[in-house]
Amino acid sequence: xxxxxxxxxxxxxxxxxxxxxxxxxxxxxxxxxxxxxxxxxxxxxxxxxxxxxxxxxxxxxxxxxxxxxxxxxxxxxxxxxxxxxxxxxxxxxxxxxxxxxxxxxxxxxxxxxxxxxxxxxxxxxxxxxxxxxxxxxxxxxxxxxxxxxxxxxxxxxxxxxxxxxxxxxxxxxxxxxxxxxxxxxxxxxxxxxxxxxxxxxxxxxxxxxxxxxxxxxxxxxxxxxxxxxxxxxxxxxxxxxxxxxxxxxxxxxxx
Numbered sequence: 001x002x003x004x005x006x007x008x009x010x011x012x013x014x015x016x017x018x019x020x021x022x023x024x025x026x027x028x029x030x031x032x033x034x035x036x037x038x039x040x041x042x043x044x045x046x047x048x049x050x051x052x053x054x055x056x057x058x059x060x061x062x063x064x065x066x067x068x069x070x071x072x073x074x075x076x077x078x079x080x081x082x083x084x085x086x087x088x089x090x091x092x093x094x095x096x097x098x099x100x101x102x103x104x105x106x107x108x109x110x111x112x113x114x115x116x117x118x119x120x121x122x123x124x125x126x127x128x129x130x131x132x133x134x135x136x137x138x139x140x141x142x143x144x145x146x147x148x149x150x151x152x153x154x155x156x157x158x159x160x161x162x163x164x165x166x167x168x169x170x171x172x173x174x175x176x177x178x179x180x181x182x183x184x185x186x187x188x189x190x191x192x193x194x195x196x197x198x199x200x201x202x203x204x205x206x207x208x209x210x211x212x213x214x215x216x217x218x219x220x221x222x223x224x225x226x227x228x229x230x231x232x233x234x235x236x237x238x239x240x241x242x243x244x245x246x247x248x249x250x251x252x253x254x255x
Contacts, residue, residue, distance in 0.1 A: 003078045145158075187243070204231060
């Protein structure tokens with residue numbers, strides 16, 4: 001299975017600390033070595049980096065570890081291939097446009113006998129079950145809401161129904177964001193933590209790295225980090241329930 005990492009904040013924040021620990025799972029502390037990717041929202045734009053090399057060996061991943069790109073919504077993924085060859089077009093996260101904004105999606109799991117009919121508005125470029133599921137979700141959202149951007153509450157209701165439907169075909173841990181909210185659905189394993197004042201020290205579980213967040217934040221900052229398995233050894237992470245969909249806005253859980 002693959003590994004997911006998401007970040008949702010109330011102010012633009014860099015993900016260097018979390019990504020440093022997360023990326024070592026791409027071939028060093030774990031065996032997810034079939035590619036990786038990350039996407040940062042900035043205003044109406046998205047910085048999108050993918051590589052079919054293992055994250056621990058990728059020069060692009062090294063750039064991300066060294067460059068403090070700040071964003072309010074980030075989705076990252078390291079891949080263990082179950083469907084589709086190791087190739088750039090099969091690296092998550094995937095990006096598409098809907099309602100005049102970018103949507104970013106990543107998936108951990110394996111879907112069996114999943115063959116929805118696509119009408120052509122959204123089609124996969126690669127050959128993974130993950131990108132197929134993403135295209136199907138966007139197609140169904142557009143079918144339900146037409147040309148009008150729905151509210152976060154309306155989107156949440158629709159995504160609860162769609163993720164439940166797709167999860168009937170196998171494991172469907174996923175993250176989806178349009179830059180204003182981050183939606184996360186759990187089939188098997190997802191955890192989250194909210195970091196806010198008073199900030200404390202955190203120690204990575206995959207690297208010998210510690211950071212004192214009180215030295216690099218303000219009392220108003222709030223950051224939600226969502227991941228397949230906890231990144232730190234000295235913080236309390238909250239586990240999702242199976243089949244649960246959570247929505248994060250401005251570093252808080254909305255549902």
